[in-house]
Amino acid sequence: MGLIERLFTIVFGGGRNVVKDTAEVFRENAEAGAERAADHKAEVVAQYGAEFAAPARGGFDRFMDGLNRVPRPAMALGTLGLFVAAMVEPVWFAERMQGIALVPEPLWWLLGAIVSFYFGARHQVKGQDFQRSIAATMARAPVVVENLRALGALRAGSPGAADAGRDAALSLAVIKPEANPALEDWRHSRG
Template identity: 40%
Template sequence: MGVIGRILGAPAATTAIGQAATSVAEVFTPNATKGMQAAQEAYLKALEEFGAEFQHPRDGWFDRFVNGLNRLPRPFLAFGTMALFVHAMIDPEGFTRRMVGLNYVPEPLWWLLAAIVGFYFGAREAHHIRMRPRATAAPAAPAPAASPAASSAAAERHDPERRAVEGANPALEEWRRRDDR
């Protein structure tokens, strides 16, 4: 007992050798704990910096103007579509000329319009989905245990191909019986 302590000198010397070995090992392999602490500090500093941007709300005329513009596309699309129906009833010939004119719009421009509208509404919907509070679902009640024969019969009712190849492959049948349990 205590042979290593007597060989190396004392417990203090053993501790010093252990710390030296740890320091040498950290030269070749970084300390994971210190790396996680440094990453956490960098993350908190970045959050603090980004949070400082929103400390003082901007209620200038330009911000109010842009917020108003951001609210216009949906009503314009909705009321514009209804206006097209009204225009078709009031002036069918003018409406027809305009619709024929749309045939001359090149296809890449239609794709661009679809991308803009799709990304606008898609990003808006994604934002609302991300901000929706998540409801936790109640755990499902366990299903009552069924006998292997009953579950096999139920599987055969739902899988007609299974009935057709019954007995064709004994190993497959054994696997299916084991899987049904």
């Protein structure tokens, strides 16, 4: 037994496991790796917690932070509101856009500088193209108003919308009843 015991002592003895130590050269110890990963994650969370901890701030700071969050949603919702206004009241919308067409160009540049400070530098380049597109849209406003009048005349509630005029074939087609198989079956079952 002494030889085998010495062999095991060489391989596993001295409080060390030579096979385990040799294997860990080629493959990571899963348990030790999990401990290191857990320690790393705990340190990352602690660092983020320290980085993003909100210092005690006064009412003015909180008010200014809230005020800084208003422009982007206000512009997005305002733009959507303009689309709704253009569909609901096109003439009212066209009148407002005519007023915008009278804004002098230096004021547009000032607005562009303010908005680009808030949202990025691309607005100044695109601002003039946007103004030209507004002018082109305003030029189409009278055609849109006339089209709306023509569409309003076609509504079922408008007088004369269903008038067939002098077309006799159309008048006869309108008053001729259509075949209704369900109604015919009902009539046969009753009589």
